Amino acid sequence: xxxxxxxxxxxxxxxxxxxxxxxxxxxxxxxxxxxxxxxxxxxxxxxxxxxxxxxxxxxxxxxxxxxxxxxxxxxxxxxxxxxxxxxxxxxxxx
Numbered sequence: 001x002x003x004x005x006x007x008x009x010x011x012x013x014x015x016x017x018x019x020x021x022x023x024x025x026x027x028x029x030x031x032x033x034x035x036x037x038x039x040x041x042x043x044x045x046x047x048x049x050x051x052x053x054x055x056x057x058x059x060x061x062x063x064x065x066x067x068x069x070x071x072x073x074x075x076x077x078x079x080x081x082x083x084x085x086x087x088x089x090x091x092x093x094x
Contacts, residue, residue, distance in 0.1 A: 020076045024068065031055035032062075032070035040064055 031038050036057035042049055053067040054060075 018080065020079055022072050022075045022079070024072055027068040027071035027075075028053060028064045030071060031058060031060055032067050032074065033060040034058040 028040065029037055031053070034055060034057050036055055038053055038055040038057075038060075040051045041054050042051050044050070051064045053062055053064045
């Protein structure tokens with residue numbers, strides 16, 4: 001599944017919101033702190049089955065959606081860094 005993410009970007013004179021399409025596959029099962037594969041643990045709250053994330057490596061735990069959101073933002077930032085570095089190399093060549 002792809003997720004549309006909005007991240008603020010800053011130029012010298014203006015601020016923008018950049019739209020980035022991020023692949024969300026696996027974002028709930030990998031730790032947003034250390035990157036290791038964790039597990040989803042089911043629990044019941046207010047009569048509904050819910051899941052939270054628990055990292056097997058560092059012990060981090062949180063709501064699975066919060067963990068996934070952090071991972072999606074990290075993927076978007078990595079993408080922006082790649083784009084920025086490729087733009088900078090194009091400027092040096094040109």
